[in-house]
Amino acid sequence: MIDKFVTDMASAVADMPDGAHVMIGGFGSSGIPFALIDAVCAAGPRHLTVISNNTGSGETGVSALLREGLVDKVICSYPRSRGSVWFERLYTQRAIELELVPQGTLAERMRAAGAGLGGFFTPTGYGTALAKGKETRMIDGRGHVLEAPLAADYALLSAARADPWGNLVYNTAARNFNPVMATAARCTVVEVAQAAALGALDPEAVATPGIFVDRVAVREAL
Amino acid sequence: MIDKFVTDMASAVADMPDGAHVMIGGFGSSGIPFALIDAVCAAGPRHLTVISNNTGSGETGVSALLREGLVDKVICSYPRSRGSVWFERLYTQRAIELELVPQGTLAERMRAAGAGLGGFFTPTGYGTALAKGKETRMIDGRGHVLEAPLAADYALLSAARADPWGNLVYNTAARNFNPVMATAARCTVVEVAQAAALGALDPEAVATPGIFVDRVAVREAL
Amino acid sequence: MTPPRYSTHDMAARLAADIPDGAYVNLGIGLPVIVANHVPEGRQVIYHSENGILGVSRSPTTDEEYDPDLINAAKDPVTLIAGGCYFDTAESFAMMRGGHLDLAVLGAFQVSATGDLANWATRDATYPPAVGGAMDLAVGAKQVYVLMRHTAKDGTPKLVETCDLPLTGTGCVRRVYTDLGVFEIDADQRCANVIERFDGVSFEALRAATGMRLVE
Amino acid sequence: MTPPRYSTHDMAARLAADIPDGAYVNLGIGLPVIVANHVPEGRQVIYHSENGILGVSRSPTTDEEYDPDLINAAKDPVTLIAGGCYFDTAESFAMMRGGHLDLAVLGAFQVSATGDLANWATRDATYPPAVGGAMDLAVGAKQVYVLMRHTAKDGTPKLVETCDLPLTGTGCVRRVYTDLGVFEIDADQRCANVIERFDGVSFEALRAATGMRLVE
Numbered sequence: 001m002i003d004k005f006v007t008d009m010a011s012a013v014a015d016m017p018d019g020a021h022v023m024i025g026g027f028g029s030s031g032i033p034f035a036l037i038d039a040v041c042a043a044g045p046r047h048l049t050v051i052s053n054n055t056g057s058g059e060t061g062v063s064a065l066l067r068e069g070l071v072d073k074v075i076c077s078y079p080r081s082r083g084s085v086w087f088e089r090l091y092t093q094r095a096i097e098l099e100l101v102p103q104g105t106l107a108e109r110m111r112a113a114g115a116g117l118g119g120f121f122t123p124t125g126y127g128t129a130l131a132k133g134k135e136t137r138m139i140d141g142r143g144h145v146l147e148a149p150l151a152a153d154y155a156l157l158s159a160a161r162a163d164p165w166g167n168l169v170y171n172t173a174a175r176n177f178n179p180v181m182a183t184a185a186r187c188t189v190v191e192v193a194q195a196a197a198l199g200a201l202d203p204e205a206v207a208t209p210g211i212f213v214d215r216v217a218v219r220e221a222l
Numbered sequence: 223m224i225d226k227f228v229t230d231m232a233s234a235v236a237d238m239p240d241g242a243h244v245m246i247g248g249f250g251s252s253g254i255p256f257a258l259i260d261a262v263c264a265a266g267p268r269h270l271t272v273i274s275n276n277t278g279s280g281e282t283g284v285s286a287l288l289r290e291g292l293v294d295k296v297i298c299s300y301p302r303s304r305g306s307v308w309f310e311r312l313y314t315q316r317a318i319e320l321e322l323v324p325q326g327t328l329a330e331r332m333r334a335a336g337a338g339l340g341g342f343f344t345p346t347g348y349g350t351a352l353a354k355g356k357e358t359r360m361i362d363g364r365g366h367v368l369e370a371p372l373a374a375d376y377a378l379l380s381a382a383r384a385d386p387w388g389n390l391v392y393n394t395a396a397r398n399f400n401p402v403m404a405t406a407a408r409c410t411v412v413e414v415a416q417a418a419a420l421g422a423l424d425p426e427a428v429a430t431p432g433i434f435v436d437r438v439a440v441r442e443a444l
Numbered sequence: 445m446t447p448p449r450y451s452t453h454d455m456a457a458r459l460a461a462d463i464p465d466g467a468y469v470n471l472g473i474g475l476p477v478i479v480a481n482h483v484p485e486g487r488q489v490i491y492h493s494e495n496g497i498l499g500v501s502r503s504p505t506t507d508e509e510y511d512p513d514l515i516n517a518a519k520d521p522v523t524l525i526a527g528g529c530y531f532d533t534a535e536s537f538a539m540m541r542g543g544h545l546d547l548a549v550l551g552a553f554q555v556s557a558t559g560d561l562a563n564w565a566t567r568d569a570t571y572p573p574a575v576g577g578a579m580d581l582a583v584g585a586k587q588v589y590v591l592m593r594h595t596a597k598d599g600t601p602k603l604v605e606t607c608d609l610p611l612t613g614t615g616c617v618r619r620v621y622t623d624l625g626v627f628e629i630d631a632d633q634r635c636a637n638v639i640e641r642f643d644g645v646s647f648e649a650l651r652a653a654t655g656m657r658l659v660e
Numbered sequence: 661m662t663p664p665r666y667s668t669h670d671m672a673a674r675l676a677a678d679i680p681d682g683a684y685v686n687l688g689i690g691l692p693v694i695v696a697n698h699v700p701e702g703r704q705v706i707y708h709s710e711n712g713i714l715g716v717s718r719s720p721t722t723d724e725e726y727d728p729d730l731i732n733a734a735k736d737p738v739t740l741i742a743g744g745c746y747f748d749t750a751e752s753f754a755m756m757r758g759g760h761l762d763l764a765v766l767g768a769f770q771v772s773a774t775g776d777l778a779n780w781a782t783r784d785a786t787y788p789p790a791v792g793g794a795m796d797l798a799v800g801a802k803q804v805y806v807l808m809r810h811t812a813k814d815g816t817p818k819l820v821e822t823c824d825l826p827l828t829g830t831g832c833v834r835r836v837y838t839d840l841g842v843f844e845i846d847a848d849q850r851c852a853n854v855i856e857r858f859d860g861v862s863f864e865a866l867r868a869a870t871g872m873r874l875v876e
Contacts, residue, residue, distance in 0.1 A: 001488055002465075002466045002488050027711040027731075027735075027749070028711075028731050028735035029728065029731070029735070030711070030728065030729045030730070030731050030735075031729060053749075077791055077792050077793070078790045078791065078792040079788045079790055080787075080788055080789075081735060082735070084788075087788065088787075088788060091788045092786050098788060098789075100789055100790070100791055101791075102791050102792075102793070102794075102796055103710065103749070103753065103791070103792050103793040104749075104753030104756060104757055104793060104795075104796035104800075105795075105796070107748075107749040107750040107752075107753050108337070108339070108750060108753065108754075110750070111538070111750045112342070114538060114542045114544075115330070115537075115538035115542045116344070116345065116538070116540075116541030116542035116543055116583070117330070117342050117343060117344055117541070118342075118343030118345065118359070118361035118364070118366040119342065119343045119361065120339050120340075120341065120342040120343070121339060121340030121341050121342070122339055122340065122757065123338065123340065123757070123799040123800075124757060124795045124796045124799050124800075125795050126799070126829075127827055127829070127830035128795060128826065128827045128828065128829065128830075129781070129826045129827070130791065130795065137340070139340035139341065142340070143830070144340040144341075163527055164527070165490070165527045167527065169426065170426070171727070171729045172425075172426075172713075172727055172729045172730040172740070172746055173709070173711050173712050173713050173729055173730050173731060174729035175712050175746055175747065175748045176712050176749050177748070177749045178748070179748040179750075180748055180749060180750040183542060183544070198526050198527040199526030199527055201529075202427065203394075203499075203524060203528055203530055204391065204392070204394075204427050204429070204529075204530060205424065205426050205427040206529035206530075207426070207748065209498050209529050209531060209539070210490075210498070210527070210529075211468050211490070211492075211498055211539060211544050211545075212539075212544060223704055224681075224682045224706070249495040249496075249515075249519075249533070250495075250519035251512065251515075251519070252495070252512065252513045252514070275533070299574070299575055299577070300574045300575065300576040301572045301573075301574055302571075302572055302573075302574035303519060304519070306572075309572065310571075313572045314570050320572060320573075322573055322574070322575055323575075324575050324576075324577070324578075324579040324580055325494065325533070325537065325575070325576050325577040325580060326533075326537030326538075326540060326541055326577060326579075326580035327579075327580070329532075329533040329534040329537050330534060330537065330538075332534070333534045333754070335758075336754060336758045336760075337753075337754035337757055337758045338754070338756075338757030338758035338759055338799070338800055339757070344541065345541070345583040345584075346541060346580045346583050346584075347579050348583070348613075348614065349611055349613070349614035350579060350610065350611045350612065350613065350614075351565070351610045351611070352575065352579065365614070385743055386743070387706070387743045389743065389745055392530075393511070393513045394497075394511055394513045394514040394524070394530055395496050395497050395513055395514050395515060395530060396513035397496050397530055397531065397533075398495045398496050398532060398533050399532070399533045400532070401532040401534070402532055402533060402534040405754065405758060405760070420742050420743040421742030421743055423745075425715075425740060425744055425746055426745075426746060428745035429532065431714050431745050431747060431755070432706075432714070432743070432745075433684050433706070433708075433714055433755060433760050433761075434755075434760060
């Protein structure tokens, strides 16, 4: 029988090696897999590349990974949220590499990886510093930039509920990057607030079909 | 106040001009906008290009448009379903043009148009007759074909319920091409089985946000 | 002597025996759909249908179960298993092309010694060609298994050195299950390794019915 | 003489008056979000937030309304209006880039005579750059209106012949609303047409505060 639930957060991320490329879902503090990130901090793999929209705030989320010195590089669109002190500190010390990607291009590159596409032309960023060194092309009179798919070894995600097959439903705006990252990683790991029985999720409202999910861990009640 | 409901099927398609490019949702007989198609037949615009996965069956759906002689060209993936007699008749008489597109490429070209992308590289069709004349490229050691976005003047779609803002929910497998076509047409027209009040649809289960929808007509009860 | 041939059900059962527990599988229209009837007891397989379903189950048996919108790729009515879900065509083919399906089982007119697949167009130019999702499945699934009769109706081999029918995809077929045996394509060596010869099928008989080099 | 200047609320109200009924609108972080408070009575506007919301409404006022997951692009808690819905980032930016939003209102450091926009990076190399969704909005919305102070804090013009700050997008800005007036960029003529000069602002004062050619 297919059962993607694992016993706890620690076992969900225990095999993450040094140098892994890790997508982390969320936008601001919404839809962030805080418990999985804590488990990664405890396990301590080093030289990670983190792919996430933001760089965390205060001492939790992506900030915790940065503070622990586990991250060599960040690929993100907006590393400058309120309280992103750890990223700013490392960045000004030149102790971390930053690849800045427009948010829509970031999501679309993930989708391309997840959807088996070799790349796409987008008008976003054409004529700007973020297109520097990239192939460009005029299409229907408009400048476009060729962008490559962006995959990862792991995706760490957060959802509201999962069933044993890994079908996911989210709460309101907590979807953000989670569904698209689920498609783009070799190993997709999800923390959920609640487990659901098989058949208990509305098949019309499943935002991430279980085929994209490898492991699910249930957050402990606070 | 935003209210996208129109009085009937006829007024929903009354402005369709000769030569229009028209996407028609559905797969087999699931999710086909039969009533809107009947209204187009009655209005009688000519020289249409129809973009749809199949070419209809028997005397209804896309078949009816073909029988009425309204269609110059079909862009589709599978024009050979059971009972596609009208398409076969016109095709063998060389009375209709066919652009055959792999189903995934057909959907993805629509998505590219709807998502404002200039094109994408796909491995689908590489090395086959359907890539003839197209730009190709090796990416990570694998052959890819460059495919262009596919937009339309109208999309005729079918959904289960709509609210006044045009938010749509579907029934089971009737989604198929409907949500992606909704994004790719300049004028998206939807027939629904039932109207819903604003706020009555589950915001987590809306598969087509109303921003993609221009007009909604409610099917008469049988 | 004509070699003994397995029935379609025997062939489907042989392939079904190789599907691992928990696999996500797309079964092509025609012969491949029969495979679902032969998966061994206790093995859970999740079936994908290109029109936007994961968790396709059996045909409806009551009026209550029957939903005219709920059809499979062959346009036949089906039901959804508990744990199944729906999505649109763009997402369905993202799944297929993106390598998320463990296995696609496809029919074929021809398979070449380099794993090229021809299964969508014949030479009849008056008949409209139709490709559907075949090309996406051929490039997208982690594994592509072909289930087909070993020879065409006129006796010509379908395992060939080079396909002369229009291709569906290049270098995509890994295994071929026929009514004579099971074969693994070795594109580097341009041959098929015989994994299994069915009872009563001699290697010579196999070779006579095959258009590419066989290695046993 | 220093020209009289409109308050941020005056500027936002002036822009809000130009938003048509039924429009789908994205309001950028900072000054632009104020626009929502000034839309005239009886006009229905549907607000989009890049993180995956259509139908963003006011801040929660009770514990029951407060949902920590339900935030806008500025990461502030919001509520959903009846008729609103949720989607993921990929779909949200498909909406933005695909030309489905009627209007994006953005802040700016500089706008050029050809409608180039600079609003994401300053010259301070030690401070991490951040772009977010600005480049996607710049290329994607049917109309891009800029809402900004007419001059920088040090008095230098922000309406300039050519941007010298890093660009967000090229040729994308149609209208600019400042504390001195309303301007329509004419990229062909490389100038800004003065749609409106606010009370007490002379054309000469305007010209002195502007780095591109003005036509009245």
